[in-house]
Amino acid sequence: MSSLPDPALPTRSIRRRVAALLAAATFAVAACSGAATSAPSAAAPSATASLVPAATASAEPSIAPSPSPAFPVALTDDEGTTVQLAEEPDRIVSLTPAETEVLYAIGAGDKVVGKVEDIANFPPEAKDVPVVSAFGANGVNVDVEKIVGLGTDLVIAGGQGGTPQDAIDKLRSLKIPVLVMYAPNVDAVYQDIELTGDAVGESEAADALVTSMKSDFDQVAAATAGAKKPRVFYETGDQPAVYGIADNSVYQQMISLAGGEPVTTGSATSWEMPTEKLVTADPELIILGDAAYGVTADAVKKRPGWAGITAVKNGAITGIDDILVTRPGPRLGDGLLLLASAIHPEVNLPVPSPAASGG
Amino acid sequence: MATRQDALGAARAVGWSTARHRRGLVLAVGGLVALGVALVLAVAVGTVAVAPGDTIGILARRLLLLDVPRTWSATAETIIWDLRLPRVLEAMVVGLGLAVAGTTFQGLLRNPLADPYVLGTASGAALGAAIAVLIPIRIEILAFGLLQLLAFAGALLAVTAVYRLSRTAGGSPMTSLLLTGYALGSLLAAALAMAMYLSGAQLRQIFAYLLGSFENASWSELGGATLIIAVGSVLILVRAKSLNGLLLGEETAAHLGVDVRRERAILLALASLITAAAVAVSGLIGFVGLVVPHLVRMAVGPNARLVLPLSAIGGALLMVSADTVARLLGDLPVGVITAVIGAPFFLFLLRRAQRGYEL
Numbered sequence: 250m251s252s253l254p255d256p257a258l259p260t261r262s263i264r265r266r267v268a269a270l271l272a273a274a275t276f277a278v279a280a281c282s283g284a285a286t287s288a289p290s291a292a293a294p295s296a297t298a299s300l301v302p303a304a305t306a307s308a309e310p311s312i313a314p315s316p317s318p319a320f321p322v323a324l325t326d327d328e329g330t331t332v333q334l335a336e337e338p339d340r341i342v343s344l345t346p347a348e349t350e351v352l353y354a355i356g357a358g359d360k361v362v363g364k365v366e367d368i369a370n371f372p373p374e375a376k377d378v379p380v381v382s383a384f385g386a387n388g389v390n391v392d393v394e395k396i397v398g399l400g401t402d403l404v405i406a407g408g409q410g411g412t413p414q415d416a417i418d419k420l421r422s423l424k425i426p427v428l429v430m431y432a433p434n435v436d437a438v439y440q441d442i443e444l445t446g447d448a449v450g451e452s453e454a455a456d457a458l459v460t461s462m463k464s465d466f467d468q469v470a471a472a473t474a475g476a477k478k479p480r481v482f483y484e485t486g487d488q489p490a491v492y493g494i495a496d497n498s499v500y501q502q503m504i505s506l507a508g509g510e511p512v513t514t515g516s517a518t519s520w521e522m523p524t525e526k527l528v529t530a531d532p533e534l535i536i537l538g539d540a541a542y543g544v545t546a547d548a549v550k551k552r553p554g555w556a557g558i559t560a561v562k563n564g565a566i567t568g569i570d571d572i573l574v575t576r577p578g579p580r581l582g583d584g585l586l587l588l589a590s591a592i593h594p595e596v597n598l599p600v601p602s603p604a605a606s607g608g
Numbered sequence: 609m610a611t612r613q614d615a616l617g618a619a620r621a622v623g624w625s626t627a628r629h630r631r632g633l634v635l636a637v638g639g640l641v642a643l644g645v646a647l648v649l650a651v652a653v654g655t656v657a658v659a660p661g662d663t664i665g666i667l668a669r670r671l672l673l674l675d676v677p678r679t680w681s682a683t684a685e686t687i688i689w690d691l692r693l694p695r696v697l698e699a700m701v702v703g704l705g706l707a708v709a710g711t712t713f714q715g716l717l718r719n720p721l722a723d724p725y726v727l728g729t730a731s732g733a734a735l736g737a738a739i740a741v742l743i744p745i746r747i748e749i750l751a752f753g754l755l756q757l758l759a760f761a762g763a764l765l766a767v768t769a770v771y772r773l774s775r776t777a778g779g780s781p782m783t784s785l786l787l788t789g790y791a792l793g794s795l796l797a798a799a800l801a802m803a804m805y806l807s808g809a810q811l812r813q814i815f816a817y818l819l820g821s822f823e824n825a826s827w828s829e830l831g832g833a834t835l836i837i838a839v840g841s842v843l844i845l846v847r848a849k850s851l852n853g854l855l856l857g858e859e860t861a862a863h864l865g866v867d868v869r870r871e872r873a874i875l876l877a878l879a880s881l882i883t884a885a886a887v888a889v890s891g892l893i894g895f896v897g898l899v900v901p902h903l904v905r906m907a908v909g910p911n912a913r914l915v916l917p918l919s920a921i922g923g924a925l926l927m928v929s930a931d932t933v934a935r936l937l938g939d940l941p942v943g944v945i946t947a948v949i950g951a952p953f954f955l956f957l958l959r960r961a962q963r964g965y966e967l
Binding site for chain 2: 383389390392393394395397398400409410413415419422423518
């Protein structure tokens with residue numbers, strides 16, 4: 250240490266140097282990335298411009314392109330992004346299970362070339378469609394390379410993190426049109442179905458599907474009108490804590506529409522249901538949306554502090570097909586019928602079979 | 609008598625050092641060949657099969673500007689050029705950068721457990737990334753997203769804070785730097801834990817950053833990172849003499865004519881810049897920066913002039929190989945693969961090292 254020069258002076262100049270180095274580097278990122286962006290964007294058009302025609306040509310070499318009158322079309326997705334579609338897509342990738350169902354329900358199933366992994370495996374016709382997105386180690390893994398390799402000309406993705414934003418950005422940078430859909434309520438589900446119809450040239454089929462779904466909803470509304478609304482707790486999970494439904498969620502809306510009085514967590518963001526709050530709300534019916542994951546009425550009865558709840562005392566605990574109730578697709582009407590018949594067993598409603606198809 | 613001893617010692621030293629140099633040269637050539645093979649293999653494999661001839665044709669046409677006749681589809685070109693190549697090159701550059709930064713930090717701090725993340729860069733970058741995920745706005749400055757920008761800024765801010773705080777602390781400068789880094793890192797980790805706790809549905813996004821990945825590599829991102837890492841690595845390499853001096857201890861270094869404070873600050877800033885650029889584009893990938901420098905030192909001894917370039921090659925090789933394996937196994941976290949490949953190899957060499965291995 251003794252051999253070092255007076256610390257006061259060099260310290261300052263070094264500090265300034267370090268600061269200058271860091272500042273220069275920060276600027277360098279900005280400067281060089283500006284240069285770097287122009288290079289690939291100049292190179293990209295040659296690669297991507299021929300991509301769509303080449304892909305469609307290889308898919309249906311014998312059919313001459315006869316653009317339907319609805320195309321080209323400009324559509325606005327649920328995030329407000331305007332997406333241009335030059336011609337009717339015939340190689341579609343669906344990145345949400347609900348959209349896979351919608352595409353098959355409106356007669357565009359034969360154009361689906363890739364899909365997201367679906368635990369419900371619905372519809373059965375989609376069984377052999379290649380999976381291009383699955384749950385992996387770090388969340389949803391979208392295989393962009395596979396989507397490109399399939400010659401995809403339309404991707405329908407999920408909003409609010411359903412599809413990773415990075416994957417959406419990457420697909421768009423490769424000039425593949427991406428429609429992002431996110432339905433926070435039942436009306437938005439109708440809108441998404443109609444948007445999908447417009448995007449794939451099946452607007453009429455989409456309208457017909459929405460009409461038939463609305464008739465299911467009307468049927469339930471008519472059947473449960475005037476009936477007493479029981480307090481309903483809908484359980485969405487039991488690990489590590491008990492989870493119910495948040496305020497303003499689609500669950501809350503569905504229970505209301507099915508003629509129940511939803512017991513919510515009282516927060517729009519938290520789904521965890523504190524036992525004290527649940528006991529205070531005293532639900533008359535407990536619906537186990539997590540029944541498919543092994544939660545049983547017996548297990549619920551044994552939970553500490555739950556014995557005094559009216560629903561537990563009366564044994565009013567029932568399991569339900571959670572996917573049918575909450576998947577924002579064509580079977581939502583079936584889900585509502587299922588929910589309504591669980592809440593109002595006294596009302597005679599057509600109960601859909603577990604594998605009911607949409608519409 | 610004395611002169612004969614000196615002459616013998618000098619001769620032995622010269623012989624020793626030439627042997628090591630020769631060994632280093634062999635390793636460098638071998639490493640570069642292996643890296644070349646790994647790069648081509650990495651570009652040639654993926655979820656979509658592209659014929660090896662087409663892969664080489666595309667690379668020759670786009671990289672070497674050769675007039676190769678086009679026998680491939682535009683889709684194949686997009687996959688090779690826009691998806692695989694930037695990713696593979698980014699893995700190479702990040703691996704190189706982390707290994708060079710690791711060598712520098714280990715030498716600078718004279719601590720075998722030092723790695724590029726030791727002075728708070730990792731926790732600073734992670735907190736920056738988490739904040740970017742939680743802020744509900746999406747901006748893009750010159751093709752860099754908010755996440756990359758805040759991760760980069762977070763890493764640099766953290767290391768600058770550690771440096772400045774350690775200057776006012778008592779004790780040996782290197783010890784106080786390490787301890788300050790540890791203390792500030794813990795504080796930032798607590799903030800990160802809080803951010804993760806509050807993140808709700810976006811937790812996966814933060815978690816994905818912590819695991820690290822090259823999934824979202826693009827040409828623009830690669831350009832920015834390459835510039836900083838390449839310039840930083842070259843500037844460190846020309847300071848190899850100072851690094852050698854510092855490895856002998858501060859007083860010895862000062863006697864050798866090294867301006868200890870100045871050189872230390874510059875090396876620290878350069879290594880931190882490289883680390884910040886690497887973690888901004890790829891997230892936190894451990895192990896490469898810690899172990900590659902040790903592997904190289906076991907082979908060629910502690911001379912930084914040899915260790916720095918060989919670590920650069922080794923880091924690039926390990927990262928490209930690990931990322932290719934990770935990609936083939938369905939996008940596993942690359943940090944898991946670097947450890948699985950590297951740790952057993954490291955343990956094997958550590959056991960085989962005849963003399964006790966030291967920095």
